[in-house]
Structure formats: structure tokens, C-alpha cells
Amino acid sequence: MTRDIIIIGSGPAGLTAAIYTARANLAPLVIEGEPSSTSDQPGGQLMLTTEVENFPGFPDGIMGPELMMKFREQAARFGAEFLTAKVTKVDFSERPFKVWVRDDLYTADAIIVSTGAQSIMLGLEAEQRLLGHGLSTCATCDGFFFRGHEIAVVGGGDSAMEEALFLTKFATKVTIIHRRDALRASKIMQERAMANERIAFRWNGVVADLVGTDKLEGVVVQDTVTGERETLPVTGLFVAIGHRPNTDLFQGVLDMEDTGYLMTKSGSSYTNVDGVFACGDVQDHTYRQAITAAGSGCMAAIDAERWLEATRHA
Amino acid sequence: MADGIITLTTSTFDETVQSSDQPVIVDFWAEWCGPCKMIAPILSELATELAGQLKVAKLNVDDHPDLAMRFNVMSIPTLLVFDGGEVRKRLVGAKGKGQLLQELGEFLGTSSR
Numbered sequence: 001m002t003r004d005i006i007i008i009g010s011g012p013a014g015l016t017a018a019i020y021t022a023r024a025n026l027a028p029l030v031i032e033g034e035p036s037s038t039s040d041q042p043g044g045q046l047m048l049t050t051e052v053e054n055f056p057g058f059p060d061g062i063m064g065p066e067l068m069m070k071f072r073e074q075a076a077r078f079g080a081e082f083l084t085a086k087v088t089k090v091d092f093s094e095r096p097f098k099v100w101v102r103d104d105l106y107t108a109d110a111i112i113v114s115t116g117a118q119s120i121m122l123g124l125e126a127e128q129r130l131l132g133h134g135l136s137t138c139a140t141c142d143g144f145f146f147r148g149h150e151i152a153v154v155g156g157g158d159s160a161m162e163e164a165l166f167l168t169k170f171a172t173k174v175t176i177i178h179r180r181d182a183l184r185a186s187k188i189m190q191e192r193a194m195a196n197e198r199i200a201f202r203w204n205g206v207v208a209d210l211v212g213t214d215k216l217e218g219v220v221v222q223d224t225v226t227g228e229r230e231t232l233p234v235t236g237l238f239v240a241i242g243h244r245p246n247t248d249l250f251q252g253v254l255d256m257e258d259t260g261y262l263m264t265k266s267g268s269s270y271t272n273v274d275g276v277f278a279c280g281d282v283q284d285h286t287y288r289q290a291i292t293a294a295g296s297g298c299m300a301a302i303d304a305e306r307w308l309e310a311t312r313h314a
Numbered sequence: 315m316a317d318g319i320i321t322l323t324t325s326t327f328d329e330t331v332q333s334s335d336q337p338v339i340v341d342f343w344a345e346w347c348g349p350c351k352m353i354a355p356i357l358s359e360l361a362t363e364l365a366g367q368l369k370v371a372k373l374n375v376d377d378h379p380d381l382a383m384r385f386n387v388m389s390i391p392t393l394l395v396f397d398g399g400e401v402r403k404r405l406v407g408a409k410g411k412g413q414l415l416q417e418l419g420e421f422l423g424t425s426s427r
Contacts, residue, residue: 034410035352037389041408047348065348086410102412132389132406141347144375145388215386236388 013280134216
């Protein structure tokens, strides 16, 4: 059976596209991804956050996972169908478009790509060994285990500040390691971090190595100015150094920038393939907010709906 | 254990994993862990589908930090597979059903021993 539309990915962009296309009676299939402890999972990056304070409509804030559950319920209410799996291959060379989950083939006349972005890891050899043994990708999951410890967060953006602030509930000291001498986080988050007595900063530092065989015992920090190395004796390290778009599936299929972000026609969600639309962080390296992702998901839904109608009545 | 999952506590932990004639997979989880919630329905399915081959149990680390510490759990979800009372496998982080089944393959089909 060929569907009207398949949505790949289920963060704010994908689920907003699902709400709109479901309400337009297009019965979307949302291939939502698979559980993981990184941001590459159903619900997307918000699944790893705590309080979301800037999503309009929630004056008292809302927990990230709860917000995403509400998005999902709203889409399901209008008939969106969900498949908890990861797309393994696509063929957009002819219509209907083909999407595979391992050996299972799904086809649709239109596709919305909203695969988002995932956290970048350090790329160190010790990383695999120490992941889950002091090294963590999820502060909300693992902060609890560092009660009374001294730990570190690497990164200088809003995610790094949010994680550091959250972790001060447990750790006695949180050192933020940042490669430059100024943060790129928003002013409000910077101020909160600077004002917190448990937070210290290690400026101009990059994580060069991790110490410890079966659990983390320290982090080797290299100074970006002097080149000198020192070992920070921490038992926990949380990584928040940025994101990369999840576009491996679309290499050679959809036009993308050198950084991997999908290219869309200005002011729309159109990709270079007629009938394939992109929305959310997978095509946005500028704003990257839940609300902008949701807005672009709405654009993709309306673009797809109009495109389907025009194509069918042509 | 309406969903076929055994809820472990400090007082039942050793007895349960050591006396079992089947491998026991223990899910170390907590209420505040998003990825833990994502895998909960998968574990319920496994408990049903693998009944007779494997037991599925869960341990709340908030209520029982002593056990989390004893097994060096510093990240959740962590799944420990016990066989003959010993930890045979450690799976850190949430995973999809397919990947879990693959990881558990070596413990399945041994129920006749």
C-alpha cells in the first residue's frame, strides 16, 4: 500500500508535521526512531532535557519528555500512525518514494524528513570504554550517580550550561571546560552559570584524553593557548559540545551543505527532490529551537499537502 | 508483576538472581530517566515473548542506590544479564528491541538445561 505521506523522525518538527498532515486526512506514518541514550531517539533532543522554559503556552515551564509525549498524543489523536524503528535505507529516485526499515519496505507519494541532529562525541579512543562509567551523554539520566562528586561538563553553549546547572543539584563542584575564553550560550544561561557557586570554568581548554580503565578518574585538559596539559581529577564528564545533523541516510540523495545540513529552498521546506520536504534541525543550523522546529514542521506539512493536491490534479 | 516483570528490592535481589534456573535481565532504572521510560514497553514485550527462556526484572536505583553502587551502575538505563548468579553481560544505554534481542541471543534457547 502506498501512503500519502511518510514522516521520518519525531522531534518537534516531525510531530508538528504529523499533527497537520493527520488533520488534513493524509494519515501519515511517522517512523519515529529507536530508543537510545543520545538525542537520536523518538522525541528527539528534548527527551534528554529537564525543564523547558521558553516554549510558548507553558508559563510555568514543562519537562522536555512530557512536552514531547503531548506532541505525540496530539498527532495520534488525529490518526497519525507510529512505527518505533529506524529507517535504514531510502530510494527517492522515483515516485512512489521508497523507505526501508531493514527488510520492510514502505512507500509514499510524499516524504517529510525531520531526522534532527545528535550530540557530537569527543572522538577519543577511551570514550567507548568509559561511556556509562563516568562518561555520560545524558545529565538527566546520570546526574544522580554523582552525588558528592567533583565532575566536569565540556561545552560552551546553552546545553552545556543547562547540564552544568542541573548537575549542581548532585555534584559538589562542576567545572565547565570550554575551548574558548567566552561562552556562546544565551545571556540568561551564562548569568545563571556564572552566579552558581558550585560551577567553575576552565577556559581555553579541550579534552585531550580520559584517565581510568574501568571507571573515569580524571580528564586531561589541553590549553588551546599554551598547549600545556593538566589532569582534572573528576569522576564524571558530561559531553555537550554541539550537534551534527542526522543526514547519513540522504548522502547523494538530497542536497546538503558541507556540514551535512539539508538544503531547503529559501522560505520553504522544499528539498531538491520534488515531493521530499525537510524541516527542523536537520535543515537548520541557525535557530535550533523547539519552537522553530515546530514552525518548520508546520511549513513542511502545508507544503506537502499542497504539493500532493497539485500533483494529483495536474 | 502484572506485566511479567519482577520488581526487585535490596532484600529480594540476591535470592532472585541466584536461584533462577533461567538467565535474568535486570533493568536499573528511575522515574526521572527519559530513556528508561522509552525502553519500559520493550522490556514488557520481552518478558512476554521470552517467557520460559529468560526472566525480566527491574530495580529502581532511586530506592536502592546500594545495589546500583554494588554493580557499578553509573548510568541508566543499564541492563545486567545474570546467569548462574553471575553478571554475564552489561548493556549501557537505551536500545531498540531488535538490538536488545540480538544482544540477548546468546542467553536464549538454553531453557532445557
